[in-house]
Amino acid sequence: MIKMNNLNFSYEENKPVIRHINLELDKDEKISIIGRSGCGKTTILLLLAGLLKPVSGEILINNQLLLDVRRQTGMIFQNGGLFPWKTVYGNCSLGLKARHTPKKEMDHKIDQVLDNLEIKHLKAQYIKNISGGQKQRVAIARTLVLDSDVLLFDEPSASLDAFTKENFQDLLLSIYEKYPLCSIVVTHDIEEAVYLGQKIIVMKDGKMDEIIDNKKLFGDKSAKKSIAFYEKCIEVRKRLE
Amino acid sequence: MKKILGFIIIFIIWYFISFIYHQQIPYPHDVIINFFNIFPEQLLEPTLESLSLLLTGLILSVLVGIHIGMYMGLSSRVNQIIDPIVYSIYPIPKSALVQVLIVIFASMFWMKTTLIFIIVVFPVIITVKDAVKTIPKEVFYHAKSLSLNKKEMYKEILFPAILPNLLSTLRISIGTSIAVLYLSETRGIGSGLGYYIDSHVVVNNLNMFTGIFELSLIGYLLFIGIDILEKRWCKWI
Ligand SMILES: Nc1ncnc2c1ncn2[C@@H]1O[C@H](COP(=O)(O)OP(=O)(O)OP(=O)(O)O)[C@@H](O)[C@H]1O
Ligand SMILES: [Mg+2]
Numbered sequence: 293m294i295k296m297n298n299l300n301f302s303y304e305e306n307k308p309v310i311r312h313i314n315l316e317l318d319k320d321e322k323i324s325i326i327g328r329s330g331c332g333k334t335t336i337l338l339l340l341a342g343l344l345k346p347v348s349g350e351i352l353i354n355n356q357l358l359l360d361v362r363r364q365t366g367m368i369f370q371n372g373g374l375f376p377w378k379t380v381y382g383n384c385s386l387g388l389k390a391r392h393t394p395k396k397e398m399d400h401k402i403d404q405v406l407d408n409l410e411i412k413h414l415k416a417q418y419i420k421n422i423s424g425g426q427k428q429r430v431a432i433a434r435t436l437v438l439d440s441d442v443l444l445f446d447e448p449s450a451s452l453d454a455f456t457k458e459n460f461q462d463l464l465l466s467i468y469e470k471y472p473l474c475s476i477v478v479t480h481d482i483e484e485a486v487y488l489g490q491k492i493i494v495m496k497d498g499k500m501d502e503i504i505d506n507k508k509l510f511g512d513k514s515a516k517k518s519i520a521f522y523e524k525c526i527e528v529r530k531r532l533e
Numbered sequence: 534m535k536k537i538l539g540f541i542i543i544f545i546i547w548y549f550i551s552f553i554y555h556q557q558i559p560y561p562h563d564v565i566i567n568f569f570n571i572f573p574e575q576l577l578e579p580t581l582e583s584l585s586l587l588l589t590g591l592i593l594s595v596l597v598g599i600h601i602g603m604y605m606g607l608s609s610r611v612n613q614i615i616d617p618i619v620y621s622i623y624p625i626p627k628s629a630l631v632q633v634l635i636v637i638f639a640s641m642f643w644m645k646t647t648l649i650f651i652i653v654v655f656p657v658i659i660t661v662k663d664a665v666k667t668i669p670k671e672v673f674y675h676a677k678s679l680s681l682n683k684k685e686m687y688k689e690i691l692f693p694a695i696l697p698n699l700l701s702t703l704r705i706s707i708g709t710s711i712a713v714l715y716l717s718e719t720r721g722i723g724s725g726l727g728y729y730i731d732s733h734v735v736v737n738n739l740n741m742f743t744g745i746f747e748l749s750l751i752g753y754l755l756f757i758g759i760d761i762l763e764k765r766w767c768k769w770i
Contacts, residue, residue, distance in 0.1 A: 343674050361678040373671025377693035377769045386689055387679040418769040434675075 293319040293474050294340065294442065299349035301332075301339055301498075309335050311498040313349070319441075322468060322475045322510065324489030325500075326482065326528060332498040333478040334370070337444040340476070341367045353442065363391075365442040366435025370450060372427045374434075376419045380411065383419070384434045391438075398437075405436045408470055409463065425456040429463065436471060445477040449484060461487055465511045482525045482532075487516065494531045502531050559739050567743045575740070576729070576747060583725040584751065586642065587714055590649025595703070598654045602661025603691055612662070623655040627713045631720055641724065645717045652713055653706040660702040664695040697767045700759050707755050711748065726751075 294317040301310035309332045317323065327333050338344040340351060342361040351358040353365070375383050381402060388398045406412040409429045414422055422430070428448055435443060448464075449457040461484060468475065477488050485492050490510045494502040506524065508515075515521050544561050551560045559567075568576075605612040630648060638644035668690070676690050718727025730744035763770075 338674070341674070341678060343677060361680060363678075363680065365678065367674065367678065369671040369674065371669065371671060373669060373675050375672060375675075375690070375693075377696075377767075378689075379769075386681075390679050390681050390685055420769065438679075 293317055293321070293354060295352040295355075296340075297350050297352070299339065299351065300347045301335060301344060302347055303335075309498050310339065310346075313498075313500050315493075315500055317474055317476075319474055320472055321490060322473075322477070322488065323491045323493055324477045324479055324485040325493045325495055326479055326485040326532065327495030328532070329480075331495045333495055334446050335498075336495070336500075337367060337446050337476065337478060340442070341365050341444055343367075362442075363387075363438060364440045365444065366432075366438065366440040367444040368428065368431045368435065368446065368448055370446045370448075372419075372431050374419045374427060374430055378419070379415070380406070380417050380419070380422070380430050380433075381415045383430055384437050387434065387438045401437050402433075405433045408467070409433050409436075423456075424451055425460055428452070428460060432467065436467070441473060443473050443475045445475070445479075447478055447480060450480060457484075462513070464488060468511070482528050483516075483521075485528060486521060486524045487511065492528055494528065496532075504528060504531065557738065559742050563739060564742050564746050567739050568746060571740060571743060572747075576726075576744070579724065579726045579729045580747065580751075583714060583718065583727065586645045586725065587649060587710060587751075587755075590646045590710065591653055591703070591707070593646070594650045594652075594654035594657055594706075595699070597650075598657025599661055599692075599695070599699070601654075602658040602695070603665055603687075605658065605662040606665025615658075619655055619658055622651070623659075627652060627709075628716060631713075631717050634717075635720060645714065645725075648713060648717050649710045652710050653703075656702045656706055657699065660698045661695050664698040665691060668694050693766075693769075697763070697770050700763050700767070704756060704759050707752060707759075711752050715748065 294315075296313050296315045299310055299313040300308060302308045313336070325333055325336070335344065339346060340358075342358050342365065353362060375386070378386065384402045384405070385398055388401065393401075402415075403412065406415060409432060411422075411426055411429045411433065414426060414430075419427065419430070432443070445464075449460050452460055464475075464477075465488070467473070477484070479485050479488075486506060486509055488510070490505075490507050492504040492506050493500050494504065496502075504524075504527065509521055509524055547561045551558045572580075601615065605615055627648075630651060634644045634648055638647065672690065672694075676686060681689065714725070715727035715730070718725040719731040723731060726744060726748055730741050730748070733741035733744065
């Protein structure tokens, strides 16, 4: 589904941020990317969203060269990036309105997604009146209403407290069950990376050389306290060093 | 309710001062009664003139200021060109501007409108520019990934984002522009409410105070107008 061929990017000349990345992801795959601050995690997501242009190399999505933003790729930003001057409903409807979706269909779709994310009761609220965890849900909702097939999460739970974070992770897993998606979660949190990724990619200095298979532990809540989970975390930690 | 209390306080102070200086300063009730008596014949015309000046100047400066400010906020190149112009004209004393504009303009109406325009447009430009710059880049990213067209971009993102700051700036500018309007109406061939007040200083004390009373009433109503716009358009604040 997503294919990166020898991808390179730099913001300023001679300061490469993304270096020779080759990676292929399947249609239904969920991966997590972990890496230290400044290694290029946000940058790679922006490239995949079509919001930055590669300096060299290419990105293919569904065998099509990515040249511009793609309507079915949704990015959930670190700080939400919601529109505070719009209500929850307004944040969700803007993309549909821009696509001239009939009002009835639009409302139906938004209701359905908000219901699935358990925030339907917040529909008429402005963003300042909702909590951090709820904001993340709105950010997801506004991309899901656009029938997205690729979701890019930039440290989605970084600003949430431990309890809300767990809630959020489980919500994400339930979204995966309801919607067929290719999903990339960028995180600082090793446990989150292990819980939410079928593959864990350790990113260092703009490279993605280390890929850890994690099919067994992915999304398994009962395994979270297990030795295997703990060992996996240690393995990831070692590779990060 | 609280607003009424504010008025009561003003009137109490006014009564108090009038009581002490009752030769020079008329009582509030006399001014208000006089206001209704002389308004149709003496005040209506200068009021309309001053008001149309004020509104034309305000509207023009908001329209122009929003456009320039947005361009400056969105493009650092435009910003670099216009910044020095804005920052060097803005601090010129307003009374000096009146003198310059009297020389340039043959029409008094456009002289005064231009004056108000110059006074309001710069704060508007600076406010809009800064407001655009503080929009988080994620907001632009998301807008871009929705492929919004130019019109939607202005209507859905840029305009709502700058509106609260714009209204605050207008609130401040209205006070200044009324003060400067008064100044300009008393220069050269005077006209409008400012001239009315000025020409009654010696002749009729009561009428002069009635004119001042009206001027502050106009300012108050404009403030209220902005409050209403804010309540309606900036619920999200
Ligand atoms: N707009 C920009 N202009 C110039 N350099 C930038 C820009 N954005 C990021 N960089 C640089 O590119 C590198 C990668 O940045 P990026 O934001 O992708 O890191 P990150 O892995 O997401 O870090 P964090 O975990 O702190 O969010 C950093 O060295 C950063 O300083
Ligand atoms: Mg980042």
